[in-house]
Amino acid sequence: MTVGIRDVARAAGVSTATVSRALGRGPVSDALREQVEAAVRATGYRPNLSARRLRSQAARTIGLIVADIRNPFFTAVSRAVEDAAFASGMRVILCNTDEDPAREAMYLRLMEEERVTGVIFAPTRVTLESLDTCPLGFPVVLIDRSGPPGTHDSVVLDNVSAGAALVDHLVARGYARIGGLFGATSTTAQERQAGYAAAMRRHGLALSIRTVAPNAAAGEAEAMRWLADSDRPEALVLSNGLILMGTVRAARNLGLAIPGDLALAGFDNEPWTDLIEPGLTVIEQPVAEIGAQAMQRLFERIASPDQPVRKIILSGRLVVRGSTAQAKRPENRGPN
Amino acid sequence: MTVGIRDVARAAGVSTATVSRALGRGPVSDALREQVEAAVRATGYRPNLSARRLRSQAARTIGLIVADIRNPFFTAVSRAVEDAAFASGMRVILCNTDEDPAREAMYLRLMEEERVTGVIFAPTRVTLESLDTCPLGFPVVLIDRSGPPGTHDSVVLDNVSAGAALVDHLVARGYARIGGLFGATSTTAQERQAGYAAAMRRHGLALSIRTVAPNAAAGEAEAMRWLADSDRPEALVLSNGLILMGTVRAARNLGLAIPGDLALAGFDNEPWTDLIEPGLTVIEQPVAEIGAQAMQRLFERIASPDQPVRKIILSGRLVVRGSTAQAKRPENRGPN
DNA sequence: AACTTTTGTGAAAACGTTTTCAGTCACGGC
DNA sequence: GCCGTGACTGAAAACGTTTTCACAAAAGTT
Numbered sequence: 001m002t003v004g005i006r007d008v009a010r011a012a013g014v015s016t017a018t019v020s021r022a023l024g025r026g027p028v029s030d031a032l033r034e035q036v037e038a039a040v041r042a043t044g045y046r047p048n049l050s051a052r053r054l055r056s057q058a059a060r061t062i063g064l065i066v067a068d069i070r071n072p073f074f075t076a077v078s079r080a081v082e083d084a085a086f087a088s089g090m091r092v093i094l095c096n097t098d099e100d101p102a103r104e105a106m107y108l109r110l111m112e113e114e115r116v117t118g119v120i121f122a123p124t125r126v127t128l129e130s131l132d133t134c135p136l137g138f139p140v141v142l143i144d145r146s147g148p149p150g151t152h153d154s155v156v157l158d159n160v161s162a163g164a165a166l167v168d169h170l171v172a173r174g175y176a177r178i179g180g181l182f183g184a185t186s187t188t189a190q191e192r193q194a195g196y197a198a199a200m201r202r203h204g205l206a207l208s209i210r211t212v213a214p215n216a217a218a219g220e221a222e223a224m225r226w227l228a229d230s231d232r233p234e235a236l237v238l239s240n241g242l243i244l245m246g247t248v249r250a251a252r253n254l255g256l257a258i259p260g261d262l263a264l265a266g267f268d269n270e271p272w273t274d275l276i277e278p279g280l281t282v283i284e285q286p287v288a289e290i291g292a293q294a295m296q297r298l299f300e301r302i303a304s305p306d307q308p309v310r311k312i313i314l315s316g317r318l319v320v321r322g323s324t325a326q327a328k329r330p331e332n333r334g335p336n
Numbered sequence: 337m338t339v340g341i342r343d344v345a346r347a348a349g350v351s352t353a354t355v356s357r358a359l360g361r362g363p364v365s366d367a368l369r370e371q372v373e374a375a376v377r378a379t380g381y382r383p384n385l386s387a388r389r390l391r392s393q394a395a396r397t398i399g400l401i402v403a404d405i406r407n408p409f410f411t412a413v414s415r416a417v418e419d420a421a422f423a424s425g426m427r428v429i430l431c432n433t434d435e436d437p438a439r440e441a442m443y444l445r446l447m448e449e450e451r452v453t454g455v456i457f458a459p460t461r462v463t464l465e466s467l468d469t470c471p472l473g474f475p476v477v478l479i480d481r482s483g484p485p486g487t488h489d490s491v492v493l494d495n496v497s498a499g500a501a502l503v504d505h506l507v508a509r510g511y512a513r514i515g516g517l518f519g520a521t522s523t524t525a526q527e528r529q530a531g532y533a534a535a536m537r538r539h540g541l542a543l544s545i546r547t548v549a550p551n552a553a554a555g556e557a558e559a560m561r562w563l564a565d566s567d568r569p570e571a572l573v574l575s576n577g578l579i580l581m582g583t584v585r586a587a588r589n590l591g592l593a594i595p596g597d598l599a600l601a602g603f604d605n606e607p608w609t610d611l612i613e614p615g616l617t618v619i620e621q622p623v624a625e626i627g628a629q630a631m632q633r634l635f636e637r638i639a640s641p642d643q644p645v646r647k648i649i650l651s652g653r654l655v656v657r658g659s660t661a662q663a664k665r666p667e668n669r670g671p672n
Numbered sequence: 673a674a675c676t677t678t679t680g681t682g683a684a685a686a687c688g689t690t691t692t693c694a695g696t697c698a699c700g701g702c
Numbered sequence: 703g704c705c706g707t708g709a710c711t712g713a714a715a716a717c718g719t720t721t722t723c724a725c726a727a728a729a730g731t732t
Contacts, residue, residue: 002473004688015712020690027710046448046473050389051688054717059386070411079406082432091446094430096418110427112382137338137382216607248611271552272608275584340718351682356720363680387718391687678729685722692715699707 003043012039023047053115061091062298063111063119063138067099067185067214071242072270073287074122077143080291081120088299090117099185099214101126112137118298124185139301141294145188146311153297155290155312159188162283162316163195163237164202166265169281169318170235171203174327175263178205179233181222181243183214189239192267196237208233212243219246220253227254227262234263234327241268244280264323267316278322286314339379348375359383389451397427398634399447399455399474403435403521403550407578408606409623410458413479416627417456424635426453435521435550437462448473454634460521475637477630481524482647489633491626491648495524498619498652499531499573500538502601505617505654506571507539510663511599514541515569517558517579519550525575528603532573544569548579555582556589563590563598570599570663577604580616600659603652614658622650 009016012035022028022036039045053059064081066074078094085092093114095107104127111119115137122144123131131140132150139153146154163180170178180196183189193209200207212222219242226232227250238244244266248258256262258278266273269284293312300307345352348371358364358372375381389395400417402410414430421428429450433439440463447455451473458480459467467476468486475489482490499516506514516532519525529545536543548558555578562568563586574580580602584594592598594614602609605620629648636643 002688005690006688016689017691017712017714018710021711024690026691029710032711046445048390048451048688049449050386050395050451051717052690053386054384054390054719055688055690057690057717068415069405070408070415072406075406075411079404079432091429093427096415109382113385115384115386245607245611252611271581272611275581275588275608276611277613338718341720342718352719353682353684353721354680357681360720362720365680368680384718387687388720389687390689391718391720393687393720674732676729676731679727681724681726683722683724686720688717690716692713694711694713696709696711698709701706702704 003045004048005045008036008039008043008045011043012036057115059115059117060089061093061114061116062295063093063095063107063114063116063121065095065097065104065107065111065119065121065123067122067124068096069094071240073144073241073268073285076287077291077294080288081295084292084295088295097124099124108136118302120294120298122186125187125190128187139298139305141297141301143290143294145186147187149309149311151309153301153310153312155293155297155314156188157283157285157290158313158315159191160195160198162267163192163239164199165195165316165318166237166281166283167196167199167203169320170237170263170265170324171199171205173263173324175235175324176205177208177234178237179208179210179226179235180237180239181219181226181247182209182211182239183243184211185214189214192237192239214240214242216242216246216249219243220249221246223247223250224253227251227256232262235259235324236262236264238264238266241266241270241273241282244268244273244282248276248280258323259325260328263325263327269317269319274321278325281321281324282319283316284319285316289314339381340384341381344372344375344379344381347379348372393451395451395453396425397429397450397452398631399429399431399443399450399452399457401431401433401440401443401447401455401457401459403458403460404432405430407576409480409577409604409621412623413627413630416624417631420628420631424631433460435460444472454638456630456634458522461523461526464523475634475641477633477637479626479630481522483523485645485647487645489637489646489648491629491633491650492524493619493621493626494649494651495527496531496534498603499528499575500535501531501652501654502573502617502619503532503535503539505656506573506599506601506660507535507541509599509660511571511660512541513544513569514571514573515544515546515562516573516575517555517562517583518545518547518575519579520547521550525550528573528575550576550578552578552582552585555579556585557582559583559586560589563587563592568598571595571660572598572600574600574602577602577606577609577618580604580609580618584612584616594659595661596664599661599663605653605655610657614661617657617660618655619652620655621652625650 005016005019009019022033082092097103118139120141142154182193212218265281267283269282273280341352341355345355358369418428431443454475456477478490518529548554601617603619605618609616
C-alpha cells in the first residue's frame with residue numbers, strides 16, 4: 001500500500017510526531033533529523049497534502065477565477081499570479097467562467113469547499129453586485145474589474161483615463177466621427193466607455209456607442225454590421241484585445257483600409273498588434289504588475305484582515321502605431 | 337466557527353452518516369433526505385474537500401503540466417482539458433514548467449503529494465527519458481510530446497508527416513534552399529525536424545538546420561543571425577508558433593519581404609497568422625481534440641489500468657496562405 | 673407463522689497528518 | 703545534592719469526512 005508517516009517513523013525508529021517535526025519546522029535533534037531524512041529517502045515517502053491540509057487548517061492554495069484563459073490578457077496576468085504564488089509556496093487553482101454568472105457562483109462555492117487561503121477574481125458586473133452582500137470564507141482581491149470601492153481590495157487599470165486617452169489621441173490625429181465598441185459584461189468596459197464618452201463630450205463630438213459580448217467572434221460580427229453602413233465612423237475605439245481583433249477581421253473582410261478608411265485604437269498590447277500592417281494603436285496594460293500586485297494585496301489582507309479596503313489603480317501606456325495615422329480630412333483629401 | 341457535518345446532523349436530527357449519505361449517493365429515505373437538505377440550506381454548510389478526499393481516497397483532480405500557458409497551443413489544449421474534466425466533476429491543477437526539467441520534477445512530486453487521479457503532461461526530452469523508469473502513483477497521458485511508445489499513453493500530432501508536408505509544399509511552390517529552425521527541448525520539434533530532413537533528402541535537397549529555445553525571443557534572435565547572412569535560405573520551416581512569430585519579427589527587422597525575399601511555413605494556426613500580410617502557411621493542430629482525447633485516454637486508463645499502452649496520432653491540416661506563394665526562381669525572375 | 677432478505681439508520685472506526693500535552697533527560701545555579 | 707529550566711520526544715487527541723458494521727424494522731418467501 002501507499003507509504004505513510006508511520007512507516008517512516010517505524011523505519012527511523014522514532015514516533016510519527018518526530019517525523020512530522022523533522023519534516024516541518026519543529027525542535028528536533030540533528031541526529032534524529034538525519035535518521036528521519038534517511039528513512040524518508042529509503043521509503044520514498046510522499047506526504048499526503050489532503051491530510052496535512054485537513055489537520056493544519058491551512059490550504060496554502062489560492063483560487064484564480066477569470067473569464068477565459070484564452071484571452072491573452074488573462075493568461076499573462078495568471079502567469080504572474082502563479083509565479084508569485086509559487087514563490088510563496090502556494091498552489092493555484094485556475095477557473096474559467098466564460099463570463100457566465102452561474103459558473104462564477106459555482107466556482108466561488110468550490111473555493112469555499114476547498115477552504116482556499118484567498119481568491120483573485122475578475123467578476124462580471126452582475127456577480128460584482130452580489131459580491132459585497134454575501135460573505136465568503138476567504139479574502140477576495142478583484143482584478144481588472146471592480147466598481148466603487150466596496151468590501152474587497154482590487155487592482156485595476158485606470159480605465160476611464162485610458163478610454164479618454166484613446167479619444168484624445170484620435171482627435172489630435174484629426175478624427176471626429178469616432179465610434180466605440182465596448183464589451184457588455186464587465187465594469188472595465190463600462191469605465192472605458194465612460195472615458196470615451198467624457199472625452200467625446202469634452203471635444204464637442206457626438207457619441208456613437210455599441211456593446212457586444214467581449215470575444216473576437218462577436219466583435220467581428222458587430223463590426224461587420226456597423227462598418228457596412230454608409231455612415232460608418234472614421235475611427236473606432238475597441239474595449240479589449242479580442243474585440244479589437246474581431247474588428248480588424250471585419251475591416252479586412254469589407255476591404256476597408258486601415259487607417260485610410262477606418263482608424264482603430266484599442267486595448268491590450270498583444271504581440272500580434274505590432275505584427276499586422278499597419279500596427280495597431282493600443283493602451284498597454286501592466287499585466288505582470290496587475291498579477292503581482294493582486295497577490296501582494298491578498299497576502300497583506302491575510303496578514304491583517306481588518307486593514308481598510310484598498311483599490312490599486314494602475315496606469316496604462318498609450319502605444320501609438322500606424323492604425324491611427326493622421327486623418328486625411330475630407331477638405332484636403334489627396335489623390336490617394 | 338466553521339459549520340461541519342455534525343452541525344448539519346444536529347440541525348436535521350439525524351446522524352452524520354445519514355447526512356453524508358444524503359449528500360452523496362446512498363440509501364436514504366426521502367423524508368430524511370429532505371430534512372437534511374433543509375438543514376444544509378439553513379446552516380450554509382460547505383463540505384470540506386480536504387477531509388472528503390482524505391477519507392475517500394479519491395482526489396477527483398487531474399494535473400495538467402505544460403511548458404508555458406502563454407503559448408496559445410497550450411492554452412487551447414488546456415481549455416479543452418478543463419472543460420472535459422469539469423464535465424466529469426473533476427478539478428484541474430495547472431502547472432507551468434518553462435521547459436525546465438527541475439520544475440517538471442518538482443511538479444510531478446507535487447502531483448504525487450496531491451494524490452491526483454491522473455496527470456496530463458507535455459514533458460521535455462530529458463524528463464521523457466526518465467519517465468519510463470520511475471513509477472509514479474498515478475496514470476500519465478503525454479500530450480504533444482512523446483517518444484516511441486513506452487509505458488505511458490500519449491496523444492500527439494503526426495509530426496514527421498507534418499514536417500515533411502511543409503517541405504513538400506515549399507518544393508511544389510518552387511523553393512529549393514529551404515532551412516529549418518526547430519525547438520531544442522521537445523521530441524515534437526525533433527520529429528518535425530526528422531520529417532523536414534526526410535523530405536529534403538527525398539527531394540535531393542541539402543539540409544540546413546538550426547535549433548533554438550522554443551520561444552519568440554530566441555526564435556527572433558536566431559533568425560536575425562541566420563537571415564543576415566548573405567547565403568540565407570529562400571524559405572524557412574519553423575517548428576512552432578512562437579518561433580514562427582519570432583522569425584516574422586526578424587524578417588521585418590531586416591526588411592525582408594515575405595514571401596518575396598523569404599518564404600515562411602510553420603506550425604500552429606493561431607488567430608494572428610492570417611491577420612498579418614501576407615498570411616502565414618501553417619500546419620493546424622487539432623488542439624481541442626488533443627485535449628479531449630487526452631482526457632479520454634486518462635479515464636480509460638483509470639477504468640482499466642492494465643490495458644495496453646496506446647499512442648494516439650492525430651493528423652495536422654496544411655493551411656496554405658500567402659507566405660508560401662509561388663517562388664520567383666532566379667532563372668525567370670521578373671522585374672518585380 | 674416462521675424464516676430470509678432488503679432497506680434504512682446510527683455508532684464508531686477509519687483516512688494520514690499535525691499539534692497538544694505530558695513527560696524524560698541533561699544541565700546549571702544554588 | 704536539590705530543584706528549576708530548557709530542549710527533545712512520544713502517546714494520544716484532534717481535523718471533518720466517508721465507510722464499515724451492527725442492527726432494527728419492513729417486506730418477501732415458503
